[in-house]
Amino acid sequence: MTMLDAIATDLVLLAKPALFNIYFAIASIPVGFVFAIFMALGKGSSNPLISRLCRGYIYAFRGSPFFIQLFMFYSLALAFNLSVWKPLGIDWIVLNPLILGPAVLALNTTAYTANILHGALMTVPRGEVEAARAFGMSRAQQFRAVIWPNVIRIAWPAYTNEVVFMFHATALVYLTLPVINDQKDLMNKAGELFERDFNAFLHYPIAALYFLAISAAIFFVFGRVYRHLMRHLPKPPAMRFSPRWMR
Amino acid sequence: MVDLLPQWLQDFLGQDVLFWLGYFTNGKHLSWYASVQYTLAAGVLGAVVALALGTLAAAGRNSRFGPARLVGGIYTSVLPGIPDVLFFLFFPLAFEQGMEWLRAQAVCSPMELASGQWPPCTAANLLLGTGEYLILAGVSLGIVYGAFAGNVISGAMNAVPRGQLEAARAFGLSPWQVMTRIHIRQMWVYALPGLSNVWMLLFKSTSLLSLLQISDMVLWADRLGAPNFTRSAGLVHPDWRWGYYLVLLAFYILITFISEKVFAALTRWAGRGMATAGAV
C-alpha cells in the first residue's frame, strides 16, 4: 500500500468519527451561548448575591480542567441515578454520553463565553447608553438596540477563539465517558487505528488534519459573520486568520 | 499512621474519627497526595519549555530572515489549531518511535529492518518509565503552549511604543542595549497578562498526564474512588469517585487562585516605573 493510499484510507475511516466531534460542538455551543448572556448579565448585576454566584460559577469552571469536570459530572450523574433519574424515567437521557457530553461542554463554554461577554459589556460606550436613556427607551429596548449590538461586535473575535477551543475540547469527551457500541470520535478512532499497526505518524496527524480543517472552517464562517456585524464601517476590519489564541 | 498518635489523643478522637483518619492516611492515599509532584513537575517543565519556544518563535516571526519568519509563523498559527490532548498523545509516541528508528538503523540487521515489523528488533527498543514520560509530557505541553506564548510575546514586542525605542536610539544606546534595556524590559508588561493566561491553560492540561500512563492525581483519584466489593482488596465501599474528583477540581481552582496572585505581583513588579494603566 502506498503512502497516498494509506492517507486516503485514514481520511475515509476518520470521516464518521469526525461527525461525533462536530455533533458535540453543535449540540453544546449555541446552548452555552444563550446561558452565557444571562450569566454575563448576572455577573454585572447590582444584586450582590446574583453577582457573586455568577462570578463563582465562572471562576470555578474557568479555573479547573474540563477533563476532570467531565469525570466528575459523569460520576455525579451516576450517583443520583437510582434515586432521581430512574424514578423520573430520564436516566437514559441524563447518562447518555451523547447528552451528558454536550451538557458538560455547555456548562464549560457558558463560563468562558460569559467572561468574554462580561468584558465586552464593561466596554460599551457609556455615552451611547445615556443617549438611549435620554431617548426614553425602556431597559429592554436599551439592551436590544444599543448594548447588545456593541457587546457582540466587541466580543466576536474572542468568541471565535472560544468556539475553536470548544471544538478542541470535544476531543476529551470520549476519552472519559463510556463509549456506546461503535460510536467513536476522532480521538478514539485514531487510538484504535494506532493500536493496530503502531503507526503514530499516520493516524494522529490525519486526526489532527480534521481538527485543523474544521477549525479553519469555523474561522471562515465566523469571519464572515464578523464582516456582517461590522458592515456599518466604511471598510470592515478583516478578522485575522492567524488568531490571537487567547481565552 | 494513626498508631503514631498518643493514646490520649486516640481516646479523644474516638473510633470513627480514627478509622477515617487511618483510611485517609493509608498508603494508597499517601501515594495520591504524593502524586501532586508529577503534576507540578510537568507544569513547571512545560512552562519553561513554552517560554523558551515562545521567545524563539516570537523572535523568528519578527526577524528579517525569511525562513525563520516562515517557521515561526507556521508554528504559532498551526499548532494551536490542534487540540492539546491530540498533540500530547502524539508527541511522546512519535518521539519514542523516532528515536527507536534511529537506533534501529544502527543496531538491527538489514533483514530485520526490511521485515516491516515494529520495532524491527528488540535491541532497538527504548524502555521508558515514568520519569522519561514525565519529561516527554512536559516537553509536549511546552511545545503546544509555546505556540500560544509565541503569539503573546510577539504581540507584546509590537506593543512597546515605537517612540520609546526611537528615544533610546536618540540617546545613543547601541541596538543591543535598546533591545535588552528598553524593548524586552517593557515587553513584559504587555506580555504578562497573556502569559498568565497561557500558564493557566498549560497547568490545566497537566490533568492529562494519566493518558501517558503516569500515576498522577487523576489516576489515583479514579482508583481510590472506584467501588470495591472484594474484601481482600481493602475497604469495601460503593462508588465514591465524584467526591475524589471534587477534591481535584478544588486543587486546580486553588492553583489558579495562587497563580493569579503571583502574576498580579509580577505585573506590578515588571511595570515599576512605567506609566501604564495596569501598573499603579
Add this chain to the structure above:
Amino acid sequence: MNKLVLAAATVLALFATSANAQAIRIATEGAYAPWNFLDDAGKPAGFEIDLGNELCKRAALECSFQVNEWDSIIPNLVAGNYDVIMAGMSITDERKQTIDFTTNYFPPDPSNYMVRTGTQIDFNALSGKNIGVQGGTIQAGYAETTFGGSNTIKAFETADQALADLNAGNVDVVLADGSYISEIVAGSGGAIEVVGPEVMLGNGVGAGVRKADTDLRDKLTSAIDAMKKDGSLDALIIKWFPDKAPGPIFAGG
C-alpha cells in the same frame, strides 16, 4: 528547536539504556481484584502478583511490577515499556496475532452475567438492554457479536467502572470473568447476583510477552509447568479464589 530535540534525545537515551537490562518488568492493571489490584499501601497485589514473584524466583529473574491501564496494555508491551503482561488476560487467537503467550496459569474460566439483585433478564430474547463490559476484553467481543444489534453495549475502561455503573443502575447486566464476579457477589452483601447461563470464552489466562522474546516466554512457561506439577499453582489459585477449592485444578496435569 533542533538542538533541544537532540539534547532531549541524548538525555532520554541515557535514561533508557541505564535501565537494568536484566530486570524483567511486569505490567498489570491493578483494578481487577482479586487477580490484581492496588492494596492499601498503594502497591500492586493479588493473585497474579504472588504468582509473578514466584515464577520469577523459579526462573531466576529479577522482576518488578508496574501498573498500566488496560486499554493500552498490549500496545505498551509491544512498544517496549515493559516485558510481560500479567493482567488476567485470556489467551485468544486475535491477541496472538500481536503478542505471544506463555502456557495458561489459570484454566479456561466461564464468564458470568451479574445484575443488581432482583433484576429479571430473559437471556433467550435479550433486547433493549444496556450491557456493560470492559473494553478490549473477550467478553466485550462476545457481547458485541452476540447481542450487538438489539442491545446497547457499553464499554468501560476498567471492570470497576462497569461495576459502578451496574450498581448505579446505568447498565442492566455486566458480563465478566466468573472468577472476578464471584468475588464481587460475595463482597456485595446481597446487592449483586449472578444470573443466566455461563459462557465459555478464551483458552485460559496466560502471561503475554513480545513475539521476539521467545527465551523469556519459554522460561516463564517452564516455571508455570513446574508449579502446575507440584501443586503450588493450585494452592495459590485456591488462596485467592476460595470458590475453586478443593481442586484439583492443574495438579498432576
